[in-house]
Amino acid sequence: EFWRRKLEEHQQRSAQLEKNFLAWEQRVEALHAQMVSLTKEYDEAKAAVEQMERDLALLRTNLESLRKQRVRIQQILVEPLRTVDRCTTCHLGIDKKDFDDPQVPLVFRYHPRYEELIATHPIERFGCTSCHRGQGRALGKDAAHGFQKHWEKPFLPKEYREAGCNDCHMEQMEIRGAPRLTAGKRLFQGLGCVGCHDAPGFDNHYKAGPSLEFVASKLTPEWAFAWLKDPHAFYPNTRMPQFFLSDEEAEAIVAFLFSASGLQVYPQPDLSQANPRRGKTLFDTVGCRGCHPLQDPPRLELTMPAAPASEPRPGDQPFVPDLSFVGTKVNPAWLYAWIRNPKHYNPQTRMPDLRLTPQEAADITVYLLQQRKADWQPSVPSLRLKDPEVIRRGEQLVRYYGCFGCHNIPGMEKEAKIGVDLSDWGYKDVHFLDFGAKVHEIPHTREAWLVAKLRDPRQFREGLRMPNFKLTEEEVHLIATAVLGFTKEWERLPAAYVVHLTPSQQEAERGRRLVWNRNCRGCHIIEGTGGFIYPNYEEGLQPPNLQSEGQRVSPDWLFRFLKDPTLGMGQQHSLRPWLTVRMPTFHLTDEETNQIIHYFAEVDREPLLALFRSPHVPNPHLAKTGKELFEVLQCMKCHPTGPVEVTAEGAGQLAPNLQLARERLQPEWVVEWLLDPQAFQPNTRMPTFFPQSEGQFISPFPNILGGDARKQAEALRDYIWTLALPAPETGMVAATSMKGATRSPMR
Structure with missing residues (x-):
């Protein structure tokens, strides 16, 4: 009994000692963790102090260097351009990407859109004034940036800064990095300015307005008279400018145009079975609204889609007629014939053929004939259309105003442009600009004169011919940007600086x-x-x-x-x-x-280029594997592989017919598309089957073709190629290829 009690006491004491030991061990671990934490903070603080000491030493070195330096003029000598620019005397960080801190004063920061502009136009090669113009030798802000009398190339104001891009990029209508210049050039062409003015880089054969060769078959003389008097009263957003004609002038022009017009006889179409509701459905669905504004019911504002894929900017779309009131304008027989075959009336028209059936054309015709301007009742006098003197006067006016610049007019196909040549207007001497009645109201600069001219072309004096286009303020400044960019610098600059297209x-x-x-x-x-x-x-x-x-x-x-x-x-x-x-x-x-x-x-x-290659032949073994993948991925849920029964229900879920892929698609592109469709079309509904990890495509099928995603995409491609109808035995096909190869059709 004694020894039993002793054993129990020892066991209890041992348990207590073990418990105490564990407690001390936990405390030691806690102290160790605390020590590690404190040591880490100490090490971090020590490293920070050491870094600050290094930074301080560097700052002291730089400060000492700055103390030794003297303020001096910085200049860029660009010998090929014969320019000396001292802009970097103030703009010290203009080509230094590190100078982007908002706390850095603006004058010292690096150039905006650095990668897009400076990286491709290094200042040691281009300088500053080759793009911005201005007095590069000047050292004062006002002298360098302000208007200097007699200085040929004054500094471009901010809103027109992109005009300088045209000096080297004249051949390009669309200049990446210069959206305002691009929009201005498009507006310049779309509004028909090239019909009166020569300008560098524009198609001289472009006619902005409709052909008037057979105008008598399309319009009534009364409508034409009212239109010439005030086109904006009928269509507020028309591109047809206002010439401020008197009644006698408008009458004479109508008389001449209708006397010169050929006559196309259009039989009256049978519209008895035509349905305007079907016509509206067709107009809304077959694609007419891609070009033509139309308010239904008509309103005065120009129609644009509420939320397009990308918001249209000025100049994005060429100008086409607003059809909101077309029923008041044209005769039914002409409209039906035009819808059926636009090129019958005007072989040069931009209006395409939608391949409408006679019934479809009739339905659209009656729908458009309902688009009328009920409150449009202009005062039209009795017109003397047959009077030879009136006709002769009308011909003189048409030649004077240059109507043939925008319209095809019989007998005037070879007339010269009536407007001033704008080929070097961007450097036109201000002393050659006539400020006329506004000499004391408008600053004597090119920009101010040009903007005033575009806003109200006839404000300088009576008798000027340029009509009023009723431009918005944005359009005025965009066109001004383009015109300020019209120079002959592309002829004067060294060839290495000008973008000459191959x-x-x-x-x-x-x-x-x-x-x-x-x-x-x-x-x-x-x-x-x-x-x-x-x-x-x-x-x-x-x-x-x-x-x-x-x-x-x-x-x-x-x-x-x-x-x-x-x-x-x-x-x-x-x-x-x-x-x-x-x-x-x-x-x-x-x-x-x-x-x-x-x-x-x-x-x-x-x-x-002009190379050909053998058509891609699918590998049978790969194609067999591709078929398995095709079925597992359920590609056929979206992509038809044969004849399609067209129904409204579920049609929006369908994708292109893969039976046509072999003749239509590039085999290399199909593989890249299957691997990463989002790289080609962000937000496409095509699923991504092969996600990327660390730059590698990962396959969800590790046991197929060794889990190689590219091989699996090639297998899918080869199976898709077997779905096609047999190719003609020509032996060779024309092609291009992915990633730099150069193969193409010979035409």
Whole structure:
């Protein structure tokens, strides 16, 4: 018993000692953690002190260096341009990216949009005044930035600063990094300024207005008279300017135009079975609203979509007629014939062919004839249309005002432009500008005179010919930017400074202008802008996004599609037969079609040369694996692989028919698209099957083809290629390729 009690006491004491030991051990660990924390704080504080000591030593060195330096003039000598710029005497950090701290005074900060502008235009090569103009040798702000009498190239004010870009980029209508200049140049062409004025880089054959060769078949003399008197009273947003004609002048011009007009006889269409409701549905769905504003019921404001894919800026869209009151304007027979075949009336028209059936054209005609301006009752005198003297006077007025600059008029096809040549207006001496009645009201600068002229062209004195376009303030300043950029510097500058387009780039530039002129952005997103018609359609039923079009499609297929969007199949091609919006037939020439193909290739950096290659032949083993992936990924839920039964329900979920992929798409592009569709079209509905991790594509199928995502994408591509109809045995196909290769069709 004694020993048993002793054992229990020892066990209890042992347990207590063990408990005490654990408590002390926990306390030691806590103290150790506290010591580590304190040591870390100490180490961090010590490192910070050491860094501050190094910074202090560096600052002392720099301060000592600054004490030894003297304030001196900094200057940039650009020998090829024969300029000396001392701007960096004040703007010390202009080319130093580190000088971006908001606390740094503005004058010392680096140049805005550094990567876009300075990185591509280093100041040691370009200086400052080659872009900004101004007195580069001056050292005072007022002398350098202000207007200096007799200085040929005064500093460009902020709102017109982009004008300087045109000195080197004259051949380009769209200049990246210069959106205001681009918009101004587009407005200059769209408003028809090139009809009266020569300007560098513009197509002299562009006619902004409709042809008047057969105007007597389209309009009544009374309507034409009222229109000439005040076009903005009928369409407040028309691009037709106001000439402030007297009744006698308007009468004479109408008499001449109707006497010179040919006569096209249009049989009265049978509109008895036409339905305006069907016409409205067609107008809203087939694509008319991509170009034409129309208020239904009519209102005075210009219609634009409420929320387009990208907001249209001035100059984004070429000018087309507002149809809100067209029923008051034209005769029914002409309207029906025009809708059916616009080129019958005017072979040069930009209006495309929507391949409407006679019934569809009749329905749209009766719908548009309902768009009338009921309160428009202008006072029109009895017109002397047959009086030879009145007709002769009208011909004189048409020549005086240069109406042929915007309109095709019989007998005036070779008339010279009536306006001043603007080729070097950006450097026009202020002393040659006539301030006339405003000599004491307007500052004597080019910019002030130009803005005043654009706001009210006839304010300087009576008898001036330039009409009033009723421009908005924004439009005035955009056009002023363009005109201030019209100089002959591109002729005077060394060739190394001027952007001279290669023959291929020239073709692409012509294609870019065609895309703008035909208003492709009204329906499609191109280079990140456009799709103005998108709000009229539910998602999935909108016109296709044309981002990466140059990489995506075969040039040979694109050539055939642009020439005939139905590809010989009639009303609608089987690529997306469920769309109600139609790709129009533009009746492009072979030359124009190739220019558009070059444009898309240039946008995607896919240069077109004259090489051919064998068509891609799918690997049978890869294609078999691709079929398994195709079924597992359920690609057929969106993509048809055969004939499609078009129904309204669920049509918005459909994607292009893959049976056409082999003839239409580039095989390399398909692989890249499958790997990363968002890289080509952000926000596309195409799912991403291969997410990226640390720059590598990760496959969700590790047991297929070794988990190689690219191999799996190639397998999918090869299976898709087996879905196509047998290709013609030509042996060779035209193509471009991804990532720098240069293969293209010969046309």
